[in-house]
Amino acid sequence: MDRSQQLKAITKRIQSLPTLPQVVNKLTTMVESPEVTAKDVGKLIGSDQVLGAKVLRLVNSPFYGFPGRISSISHAIILLGFNVIKGVVLSASVFDLMEKSMIGLWEHSLGCAVVSGRICRVLNLSDPEEISTAALLHDIGKVLIRVSLQDDYEKIRGLVENRNYSFREAELEILGLDHAQIGSWLAQEWKLPERLTIPITFHHEPHKAPKIRERVSIVHVADSIVRAFGVGSGGDPWVSRISPSAWETLGLSRFDLKEMASQILDDLAEADARLGAPED
Numbered sequence: 398m399d400r401s402q403q404l405k406a407i408t409k410r411i412q413s414l415p416t417l418p419q420v421v422n423k424l425t426t427m428v429e430s431p432e433v434t435a436k437d438v439g440k441l442i443g444s445d446q447v448l449g450a451k452v453l454r455l456v457n458s459p460f461y462g463f464p465g466r467i468s469s470i471s472h473a474i475i476l477l478g479f480n481v482i483k484g485v486v487l488s489a490s491v492f493d494l495m496e497k498s499m500i501g502l503w504e505h506s507l508g509c510a511v512v513s514g515r516i517c518r519v520l521n522l523s524d525p526e527e528i529s530t531a532a533l534l535h536d537i538g539k540v541l542i543r544v545s546l547q548d549d550y551e552k553i554r555g556l557v558e559n560r561n562y563s564f565r566e567a568e569l570e571i572l573g574l575d576h577a578q579i580g581s582w583l584a585q586e587w588k589l590p591e592r593l594t595i596p597i598t599f600h601h602e603p604h605k606a607p608k609i610r611e612r613v614s615i616v617h618v619a620d621s622i623v624r625a626f627g628v629g630s631g632g633d634p635w636v637s638r639i640s641p642s643a644w645e646t647l648g649l650s651r652f653d654l655k656e657m658a659s660q661i662l663d664d665l666a667e668a669d670a671r672l673g674a675p676e677d
């Protein structure tokens with residue numbers, strides 16, 4: 398079986414996608430309409446109070462650059478745009494399902510968003526908010542494996558724990574494909590824009606990205622950095638090697654990496670203070 402046949406076989410076994418709040422489904426259709434306003438979308442998200450609160454908390458985190466200053470969801474939409482808000486709502490709801498059993502992955506994803514935002518600002522690239530959102534969602538395929546392919550998930554965990562596999566190697570062995578491909582399929586099902594789907598799809602193979610390689614490379618590098626700093630868990634204890642092509646694409650050698658690392662540590666500490674507090 399080639400990879401696309403394997404993906405088809407696996408997605409057939411995925412009986413249902415993680416159950417998302419109704420609001421999220423409505424939102425997906427709503428943002429496609431050209432007439433929709435920030436107020437309409439704000440109202441919809443606000444109608445689910447828990448989700449609304451979580452979205453506000455995320456958009457006020459340091460990786461969006463307006464820490465503590467966004468007071469309403471419609472304000473967030475005006476500042477960040479529909480795509481970012483859609484990504485934030487999706488990640489808030491998907492990880493909500495998993496908060497207890499996958500807290501490590503949630504922290505890994507938040508950390509990756511923080512680091513991506515910082516790299517983007519240091520490199521002076523546009524749209525740090527969108528790149529952070531792609532980073533927030535980059536490992537979404539792992540959530541789907543955990544929720545919808547539980548037997549395989551257990552086998553994968555077994556290989557990681559007993560045979561020193563990385564999570565991705567174990568996925569390739571058990572499923573014949575990895576969470577990036579599964580995440581890519583999910584992102585398409587959810588009709589996410591290419592600027593989010595491509596980084597999800599290629600974050601482990603940035604050299605294969607057909608476009609926006611800079612964005613993909615940022616998520617790739619951030620993924621290794623959060624692992625190196627020991628923030629959360631990507632499912633295994635390893636720090637993945639940074640691909641030389643990502644390093645080159647971003648021209649990282651031109652920058653003062655020590656300075657960048659200390660900024661990243663500050664950002665991570667601030668994010669932890671803002672997002673790590675228990676929900677009330």
Ligand SMILES: [Fe+2]
Binds near residue numbers: 536577600
């Ligand atoms: Fe990954």
Ligand SMILES: [Fe+2]
Binds near residue numbers: 505536
């Ligand atoms: Fe990751």
